[in-house]
Amino acid sequence: MREFTVPPWETAPQAGGLADSVFTHADEAPDAVVLGRKVDGEWRDVSAARFRDEVLALAKGLLADGVRFGDRVGIMSRTRYEWTLFDYALWAIGAQPVPVYPTSSSDQVRWMLHDSGAVACVVEHEDQAMTIGAVVDQLPQLERLWQLDAGAVPDLMAAGEDIDDEVVARHRLAVTPDATATVIYTSGTTGRPKGCVLTHANFMAEADNVVGRWEPVFHSKAGDEASTLLFLPLAHVFGRMVEVAAIRARVRLGHQPSLAADDLMPDLAAFRPTFMLAVPYVFEKVFGAARRKAELGGKLGPFDKAVEVAVRYAEALEAKAFGTGPGPGASLRVQHQLYDKLVYAKMRDALGGRLRHAMSGGSAMERDLGLFFAGAGVTVYEGYGLTETTAAATANPPERTRYGTVGQPVPGTTVHIADDGEVWLRGGQVFAGYLNNPKATDEVLHDGWLATGDLGALDDEGYLTITGRKKEILVTSGGKSVSPVPLEDRVRAHPLVAQCVVVGNDRPFVAALVTLDPEAVEHWLSMRGKPSMPPEQLVRDPDVETEVRRAVVAANTLVSKAESIRTFRILAARFSEEKGLLTPSLKLKRKAIEKAYEAEIEALYHA
Template sequence: MAAAPQVGGLADAVFDHAADDPDRVALGRKDAEGNWQNVSSAQFRDEVLALAKGLLAHGVRFGDRVALMCPTRYEWTLFDFALWTVGAQSIPVYPTSSAEQVFWMLHDAEVTACMVEHEDHAMTIGSVIDQLPRLKRLWQLDAGAIDELVQAGSHIDDQVVHRHRRAVTPDSVATVIYTSGTTGRPKGCVITHANFMFETDTLIDRWEPVFHSKPGDEASTLLFLPLAHVFGRMVEVAAIRGRVKIGHQPVLQASALLPDLAAFRPSFILAVPYIFEKVFNAARRKAEAAGKTGPFDKAVQVAVKYAEAMEHRAFGIGPGPSAGLRLQHQLFEKLVYGKVRDAMGGRVRHAMSGGSGMNRQLGLFFEGAGVTVFEGYGLTESTAAATANPPERTRYGTVGQPIPGTTVHIAEDGEVWLHGANIFSGYLGDPKSTDAVLHDGWLATGDLGALDDDGYLTITGRKKEILVTSGGKSVSPVGLEERVRNHPLVAQCIAVGNDRPYIAALVTVDKEAVDHWLAMQGKPPLSPAELVRDPDLEMEVRRAVVAANTLVSKTESIRTFRILAHPFSEELGLLTPSLKLKRKAIEAAYAVEVDALYR
């Protein structure tokens, strides 16, 4: 278990690593032509130091809060560590945030300065700036903000910066991360340097061997998660502290991400289940287009069986794969599994998944295909992961065991409670909300779960998302929704039924997958309005619903559904920036469609 930090702050690692090994490649950064260039630990230290001087020259002081509003990119990490060097606090803002959301966060956090990526972000800030009297500075990256700051601070002596850095202690606040707000107004989670140090050092200490593609090679990861989300932020800090080469990729879509995975060639990745689903579905569509659906599906079946046999052996309940299964597995290694790994850059052998639940069969497939995915669980309030599957005994379909130094308790009503040095100190300026979730150091998560005999946690739903039908039946919708989403044509599913006689669902489809499916069926492209009325598509979705209903009793099953013409999106206010469904907003937006399900 990583020891609790006694002195210092997060920025110290940048300077310590540069002193120890100045030539080590610390980061990868794209140049103007889109090619990856190495950044040494000494170079990164010099850039952090120069930017920290500029921040001081522009009036940023110890304890000030500075907002960062841009996609995942090198400059965000540079700003983070420069701010931490001078003892300031960074306030992450999703670049897709509305003016109302931006106003609330910047006002609530009493932000004094803000970094944005481009003019559109600047205009969003500008639309509410007259209501933000504390906001004095606005820097725009694509308008030369870095050069402007560096030049402004060029006259400041290095020791001035180091005096600020040495004043930072583990209990100093590092950041205030606002919850994504699936219900109600976002609350600012106060995360200290100690929270991040314990969290990242624990993960590095326990999981460091899996950062490498093979023993002794360079550990590297491509960060494509939003840095405004605690998961992405934890990856950033862990990479710098753990001396893992890190690159940044701002676009989560597979079409943009896969080429950068191929070029950067990370040794491991940290992602949400959506990414693994996209990789799998793309591989299957490619096989189908080549007329090799049968062999691909057989390869999936073999991978799952092989992984299950390995899992049983790890837990002492089986001998491992049979000779025949090993032979089949070896055959598909060249035909299928190696190509799946190539889609992730070719070097990835391990990955971590969080943010939402991963389907057990998908996890087993990747394990059988040579990529072990360690699923974990955590919240903003727990500085990301509180549990994770251990390297030597992964139990697919669970979110693993408590990370070292963290304790999990299941309350009488099934709620998951967490305790450890990674638990946040409270919500900014909101003691009432803080008292509602913190009880003598224990965090009441709002999630429902169960621990098995080996201490592995399974998340079964959210307390606030339990549906209660008019007949009084309580139903957790998450398992149903995830099972429907397993169908390759389905993008999203939301179950409804509060105060209604039965459970129903709204379903959206994956346009890329549907276009491929139509082509394979020999059917012409269909408009969204035509798609929702297509009987063949309805039959495919019905199959997904029937499969989901096998998990539950008749009174908990989805009785009817409606296919929607367009997906739920963040732009329409129906998803959080971390892609979680905003249930109340969706039900309100589709009130007519929901009512029609009960006629």
């Protein structure tokens, strides 16, 4: 199949902007809980009326401090309540927030604030203020800097007390759907980040169609309050879409600034979300932690059996949904019921106890991992999208999830596969273009179609499978084209592996650089009675090498011999953003990695 369309679920609003929903909710249901806010370690409810009042007060403060309709304002912070407050206050006066990753370097910050023409910036703390301070002399348009941890919100609210509410109302009524809502900079795997101009209409089309189609799975059971804990970076389009969709759908939204398990898991247990949106990394971490805990308790055998049963159970349900099987048999149902009490329920309890559904995006999820979670009672709907599509362009439908694919087009979206296998997209969520960069815009937008740069295939029912990136295809010296992503994902599926980069462009064969997960390795060593060892020694340990070789052999089953990984090198240190080897959204910067490890790669081909 070359093209598949799903009709819109919701019609596009003809007037207004994103901030309108805040005021509408407060008028219609002032006491309804729309957010959860952590104060002094306790989660407290925020009503629709309270949030509206805070948005209004902050909007007046921004006007009092000189922000005007159409101005751009940077936000450099982790995911927290105040970010959402600033987003909606800025939208209420027709201004445009420009998200900046909190880990951005001074040079990256300088580029984004300069390119966007930001007149002001919100930062979280003094370190970020100093990052901007280091380049402020190169940002003549930047006139104001507000610091959240130094009282920015109450100070601005106080500054706007004398401004009439009607002033904000007039600004808000002047916002139209085609007005720019935000400029989000791509994470920049190659070259400088480009500013994606996303309109209010883009977010409305995306959020309203996603909510309309998937709203039933936001709840753990019919009629309960829908809630989600947002821990994705709000600087990333996925996190931003979750924020907008939750506010528009009146889903109770909480914020968690850290992806570290020690921070995230207690808040999941306390906040008790009914569904969550995450990247595959989070699900991998949850699964890995559960498996290590079972091994520590001497219950690895039963745990692995529980995993096998969950996968088979989910596969049987999948086959039934697609009319290719009768569903789980009696014996499998009994085994599943047993392990639900022993294993699956405990894992769900660790996620708050109410979680039954989740959405995953940002990168590919292993089919077996998705099947395991579904069999364990948490169905993960994998999707696909880009910054340029305001997040999801495709996602698996609730009734018929096809694991290992990224699903069908989101309502209102068409997916087309070009002659060279490139995925093209069209829909109301496709961006307006790159800021100040008509050349780059013309390269990807063609008569309303977005050329994504990703390669994929559509099956007969419109389910999309992503097979790689056009720019990342390796061509060996023998002329064999190799997509590195499926190989890398399969190697990473091994518990000890943190990252994998496949190399081989213009080389006689394919090879790989592999890094290790320190937490998993430490556990693995202790369970085998082996002492801890420094990374330099660890990478030469024959038992570790044997485990990594198993991962490589498993990956090679996916491809022909000419495409298989012939040799590999285990590295002592992981690729990191600080070293310039990862983007803020944790994508590999391949060219930077190949340059940094040039000697190691050469050694692979001259061993």
